[in-house]
Structures are given as C-alpha cells and as structure tokens.
Amino acid sequence: EQQVQQSPASLVLQEAENAELQCSFSIFTNQVQWFYQRPGGRLVSLLYNPSGTKQSGRLTSTTVIKERRSSLHISSSQITDSGTYLCAFMGYKLTFGTGTSLLVDP
Amino acid sequence: EAAVTQSPRNKVTVTGGNVTLSCRQTNSHNYMYWYRQDTGHGLRLIHYSYGAGNLQIGDVPDGYKATRTTQEDFFLLLELASPSQTSLYFCASRGRDSAETLYFGSGTRLTVL
Structure with a gap:
C-alpha cells in the first residue's frame, strides 16, 4: 500500500519566522502536490x-x-498561514499524508 | 473558477439509517473522488471514478457505495450507517492529467448517533 509520511506533526512559530515541512513517500514518485486546509475547511x-x-x-x-x-x-x-499542510502523491489514486499543523503566533 | 459543490453541509442520522452525500462539479473533469477525514488518520480514499458509470474502490470502501451518474455528479451512499462512519467527508475532482489542480468541495460533516 502506498504511504505518505509528514513531519513534523505540528509546528508553532512566531510571526516572520520560516517553516520547513517534510514529506516522504513509500515509493518513487514524480507526482507530488501540496495542499493547505483551515480547520474543518x-x-x-x-x-x-x-x-x-x-x-x-x-x-x-x-x-x-x-x-x-x-x-x-x-x-x-504570517498569522494567516496557520492551518494544516498536506502533501499528496498524485497518481490515478491519490494518497495523502496526515498533515503538519502549523500555528503562527503574533 | 472551477467549482465542486457538496450537499448537505451537515447531516445527523441514527445507526442503521440511510444517507446519501452528493457532489457536483462544473469543471468537466473526468476524475472524481470521495475522501473521509478523521483526526489521526488524515484523508482516506473511499471510492473514485474515471467518468460517468465508472467506479473504482479506494482504500476504505467497507460500508460505502458510490455511483457516478453523470460526468458532473458523484454520490456516496451509506445504506446502514454506523457510528464509525461519523466523519468529515470531502469530494474532489480533477482532469486527466495528474499535474492538473485537484479541486475540493467544502465538505459534509456526518454524525451517526
């Protein structure tokens, strides 16, 4: 089964700091897409x-x-960057990671 | 702008009840998907379709049926709903090319009591 792992699971930053989110795949792929989601959105x-x-x-x-x-x-x-970031392997069957929850504090 | 519309936005039913979730896309996309999203599990693929009349099984299909009646419409059916199916459900669509943007609906929050 294809799997996607993301790290870190959560991250808290001060506004203006930089963030680095990681995604790893169980297979070789050249079809990677990143998504953003607000809570429940x-x-x-x-x-x-x-x-x-x-x-x-x-x-x-x-x-x-x-x-x-x-x-x-x-x-x-920025504060408005807060939310969850997901990566996905984009084949005929899309597979998503569990996401990184980012909180940016003022 | 491409659009994917889901209905209803919220649904509450009882164990054993029948539920139909609807998804319509106006993007002329071939591919449509149904996902459920749960804390700790992320997005899990239930069913997907390449076009009208086509249905493919996803990773968590048990307890769900789906039907693609037209290019635009994709339905998810829960014929005997159980509490374990309480979740946030998303529909998505995209064109033939995997490099194309995937468009999501706003989601349906289903609660099975």
Missing part, C-alpha cells in the same frame, strides 16, 4: 512539484525523486 492546492524546486510567492517546494521526499518552505510566516 476545504483543501486548497498550493503547489504541484514533480521534481526539483518550484516557487509560488513565499512558498518553495523541493522534490528529490531518488530520495522519495519533498519539502515545503514557508518564508516570513
């Missing part, structure tokens, strides 16, 4: 990153296929 796609480094605003994702991992870097965190 819908998931919103942040980045699709099959390999290498992709950036969107303050978000930077790096995927290393041969190491079966992907990371999401959030720079200059």
Whole structure:
C-alpha cells in the first residue's frame, strides 16, 4: 500500500519566522502536490512539484525523486498561514499524508 | 473558477439509517473522488471514478457505495450507517492529467448517533 509520511506533526512559530515541512513517500514518485486546509475547511492546492524546486510567492517546494521526499518552505510566516499542510502523491489514486499543523503566533 | 459543490453541509442520522452525500462539479473533469477525514488518520480514499458509470474502490470502501451518474455528479451512499462512519467527508475532482489542480468541495460533516 502506498504511504505518505509528514513531519513534523505540528509546528508553532512566531510571526516572520520560516517553516520547513517534510514529506516522504513509500515509493518513487514524480507526482507530488501540496495542499493547505483551515480547520474543518476545504483543501486548497498550493503547489504541484514533480521534481526539483518550484516557487509560488513565499512558498518553495523541493522534490528529490531518488530520495522519495519533498519539502515545503514557508518564508516570513504570517498569522494567516496557520492551518494544516498536506502533501499528496498524485497518481490515478491519490494518497495523502496526515498533515503538519502549523500555528503562527503574533 | 472551477467549482465542486457538496450537499448537505451537515447531516445527523441514527445507526442503521440511510444517507446519501452528493457532489457536483462544473469543471468537466473526468476524475472524481470521495475522501473521509478523521483526526489521526488524515484523508482516506473511499471510492473514485474515471467518468460517468465508472467506479473504482479506494482504500476504505467497507460500508460505502458510490455511483457516478453523470460526468458532473458523484454520490456516496451509506445504506446502514454506523457510528464509525461519523466523519468529515470531502469530494474532489480533477482532469486527466495528474499535474492538473485537484479541486475540493467544502465538505459534509456526518454524525451517526
């Protein structure tokens, strides 16, 4: 069974600090996507990153296929960044990690 | 903007009851998915579909049926609901290419008493 592991499970930052979220896969994949979710809210796609480094605003994702991992870097965190970040293996059957819960304090 | 609409937003039923959760997408997407989300388990795939009339089994299908009646509509059926099916249910859709954005609905919170 395909599995996705995320770390850390939770993270608390002070506003303006940077965050580094990790995702590892049980298989080799070049189909990685990162999502954001507010508590009880819908998931919103942040980045699709099959390999290498992709950036969107303050978000930077790096995927290393041969190491079966992907990371999401959030720079200059803001209070509104608080929520859960999930990574997923995007094949014909989507598999999600359990997420990293981020809290950004003022 | 692509849209996925789920109904109802909240549902309370009793053990043994019948429940139908609805999902409609207006994105002309081929793929549609039903997930449940529970604390400690993350998102788990129940059923998914490649198109109208197609149904594929996900990772946690027991106790659930699904039907894709049209390109737009995907239903999740609980024919004998149990308390273990109390959860937050999400529907999602995307196009053929796995690089395409996955769009989620707002979720249905189901409580089985």
